[in-house]
Amino acid sequence: MKIFKRCFILSYIVPIYAGSLIGSLFDFIKESCEQAANEPDDTLEILSEYDFIVVGAGTAGSVIANRLTENPNWNVLLLEAGGSEKFIMDIPILANFLQLSEANWDYKTVPSDNYCLGMENRQCNFPRGKVLGGSSVLNFMIYTRGNRRDYDNWEKMGNTGWSFKDVLPYFKKVENFVVPGYDNDTKYHSQDGYVTVSYPPYRSSIGKAAVEAEMEYGSRYVDYNGATSIGVSFLQSSMKDGVRASASRSYLHPIKNRNNFHLKKSAMVSKILINPSTMLAYGVEFLLNNGKRYFVNASKEVIVCAGAINSPQLLMLSGIGPKEHLEEVGVPALNDLKVGYNLMDHIAVGGLTFLVNTTDADSGLLKPKSFKEYFPNHKGVYTLSGGCETISYHDTENPLDPNGYPNIELLYLYGSLSSTRIFRRIFGIDGDIYYKVYGPIIGGSSFMVFPMLLRPKSRGRITLKDNNYLSKPVIEPNYFSEEEDLDNIIKGLKILLNITQQPAMQSIKTELYKKSIPNCEANGFGTDDYWKCMARHFTFTIYHQCGTCRMGSEDDDDAVVDPRLRVYGVKGLRVVDASIMPVIPIGHTNAPTFMIAEKGADMIKEDWNWTSSN
Numbered sequence: 001m002k003i004f005k006r007c008f009i010l011s012y013i014v015p016i017y018a019g020s021l022i023g024s025l026f027d028f029i030k031e032s033c034e035q036a037a038n039e040p041d042d043t044l045e046i047l048s049e050y051d052f053i054v055v056g057a058g059t060a061g062s063v064i065a066n067r068l069t070e071n072p073n074w075n076v077l078l079l080e081a082g083g084s085e086k087f088i089m090d091i092p093i094l095a096n097f098l099q100l101s102e103a104n105w106d107y108k109t110v111p112s113d114n115y116c117l118g119m120e121n122r123q124c125n126f127p128r129g130k131v132l133g134g135s136s137v138l139n140f141m142i143y144t145r146g147n148r149r150d151y152d153n154w155e156k157m158g159n160t161g162w163s164f165k166d167v168l169p170y171f172k173k174v175e176n177f178v179v180p181g182y183d184n185d186t187k188y189h190s191q192d193g194y195v196t197v198s199y200p201p202y203r204s205s206i207g208k209a210a211v212e213a214e215m216e217y218g219s220r221y222v223d224y225n226g227a228t229s230i231g232v233s234f235l236q237s238s239m240k241d242g243v244r245a246s247a248s249r250s251y252l253h254p255i256k257n258r259n260n261f262h263l264k265k266s267a268m269v270s271k272i273l274i275n276p277s278t279m280l281a282y283g284v285e286f287l288l289n290n291g292k293r294y295f296v297n298a299s300k301e302v303i304v305c306a307g308a309i310n311s312p313q314l315l316m317l318s319g320i321g322p323k324e325h326l327e328e329v330g331v332p333a334l335n336d337l338k339v340g341y342n343l344m345d346h347i348a349v350g351g352l353t354f355l356v357n358t359t360d361a362d363s364g365l366l367k368p369k370s371f372k373e374y375f376p377n378h379k380g381v382y383t384l385s386g387g388c389e390t391i392s393y394h395d396t397e398n399p400l401d402p403n404g405y406p407n408i409e410l411l412y413l414y415g416s417l418s419s420t421r422i423f424r425r426i427f428g429i430d431g432d433i434y435y436k437v438y439g440p441i442i443g444g445s446s447f448m449v450f451p452m453l454l455r456p457k458s459r460g461r462i463t464l465k466d467n468n469y470l471s472k473p474v475i476e477p478n479y480f481s482e483e484e485d486l487d488n489i490i491k492g493l494k495i496l497l498n499i500t501q502q503p504a505m506q507s508i509k510t511e512l513y514k515k516s517i518p519n520c521e522a523n524g525f526g527t528d529d530y531w532k533c534m535a536r537h538f539t540f541t542i543y544h545q546c547g548t549c550r551m552g553s554e555d556d557d558d559a560v561v562d563p564r565l566r567v568y569g570v571k572g573l574r575v576v577d578a579s580i581m582p583v584i585p586i587g588h589t590n591a592p593t594f595m596i597a598e599k600g601a602d603m604i605k606e607d608w609n610w611t612s613s614n
């Protein structure tokens, strides 16, 4: 109640100072207050039994909780290890900085001799959202579905019901698509969903030059969430009126007042309770931050939505996973499944920096003008999705085919690693290497582009360190274990270098920054071997970890869940999140995860004989 009063009082103060910097500050406080007031409350009462228990309130868990509580006769407990989403997390330009906050699980890959060589201790940071809304709160809001072939391949692998034709209605169900020019394309888009997809209102001179230069190179301007993917576009972003459209804001705020919905934050699930003789999952054990332990039953199902790192971790801690490995770490094995295998990700060659003569000088992050533009109207440079502005898709195997299957994405960013020293910390770059390479240009005008590998062949694995639920899992992404991945990423890099020579890029005097990475210098800057060495040093995750509880048919030895997302060999247990993807789609993984959860929710309703028309 207190919070409502505070928001109410602020709504009277704000207009008095309208137009001034103080007015903008009050607006920020008012919006923070509204965010807190709109978030569902932490339940004070935890029942001994619910119909469904959902583990993890990230992209998928938020959808599942919303859709299952549509049935007033079912009650649902949603358990989230992290705390509240704050309004400051939803200001798009700040996305990068959230990785330094407590909303990040703060994982790292194992030290490697093949990748992440330019990072501290040869380990890459692996951020994941530990907050209401999960990784959808940390992400860069880039909204891409992938290509129709991704899902047709899933079906061909034995996943009945997952072809593009089958998943398209669920992509549409997610969206409130308001991208001008494409919003009337009802074959591919809808305006009835919870997640607003829009163009960020601000465009920098660099973002515009990137689109123009791509078109000079031969790319078409495209709705990459429509019929085909190849081409270039300004970013389509999960953003509503210049504010992040996180999973929690989109799916949980609207159900704040449902009586059959209980949410518990700072609640870490340590184990799924499984009866070893019936192999029925009948509940969960979880602990609050104060160490208080709860055992709660689920009369229908436990639904694990803990994401691509934590879902396999929780399954293994509960006795579901590779028998030999579980025995090694002292977990009694209940069901021998390939949990934790098939770890996939999209990676890019990081650090490619281009110097320019344009500064968009009056749009600096710390300029009062930028702050005033954002509060109260949500315009200006703060609306850039973590600085990402322009995306293009290329098929290096069939460069001339407009209906090709992209294997490279070019992601153009406003600013670069040298824009601020804080980026060194965020990306975990080795200090010596960072200052030797970028020291001379820190704070100068520059931008960065990520050539990103969309169809990696390399596969990694997640294992347990031990049988303690608080221990971070062991993450081995095995990037570049397939040489072909390295070759393809270099092909993408070369396309980029060509595009930066086009007139639009040259009109802002774009120039590749040529300071060599010390350990790669001997290869000769700009040779294929140099670029390969750079890729192995600045191996940048694009944060699309998935596949570790892989979906597959009954005769697929590597499958963990069936095509209805039920864990093989255990009753009453599903996994619904990015970990079920059998092969990584060519899109950034948030939209596909929303789709999986919408489809998963319908399957659960069907299996319990309930549809919204009942």
Ligand SMILES: Cc1cc2nc3c(=O)[nH]c(=O)nc-3n(C[C@H](O)[C@H](O)[C@H](O)COP(=O)(O)OP(=O)(O)OC[C@H]3O[C@@H](n4cnc5c(N)ncnc54)[C@H](O)[C@@H]3O)c2cc1C
Binding pocket: 055, 056, 057, 058, 059, 060, 061, 079, 080, 081, 082, 127, 128, 129, 130, 131, 132, 133, 134, 135, 136, 138, 139, 140, 141, 142, 143, 144, 267, 268, 269, 270, 305, 306, 307, 308, 310, 311, 314, 542, 543, 544, 545, 577, 578, 579, 587, 588, 589, 590, 591, 593
């Ligand atoms: C920094 C970053 C940038 C990204 N950028 C983009 C982007 O721009 N576009 C895009 O499409 N994708 C992006 N992604 C990826 C995308 O956000 C994820 O693929 C997607 O959010 C995955 O959803 P999920 O439901 O599988 O997992 P998550 O959203 O991560 O949700 C898992 C939830 O479970 C909770 N949890 C975990 N273990 C437990 C436990 N034991 N008990 C209780 N709760 C638990 C977590 O705290 C979390 O809230 C990005 C991700 C990150 C981290």
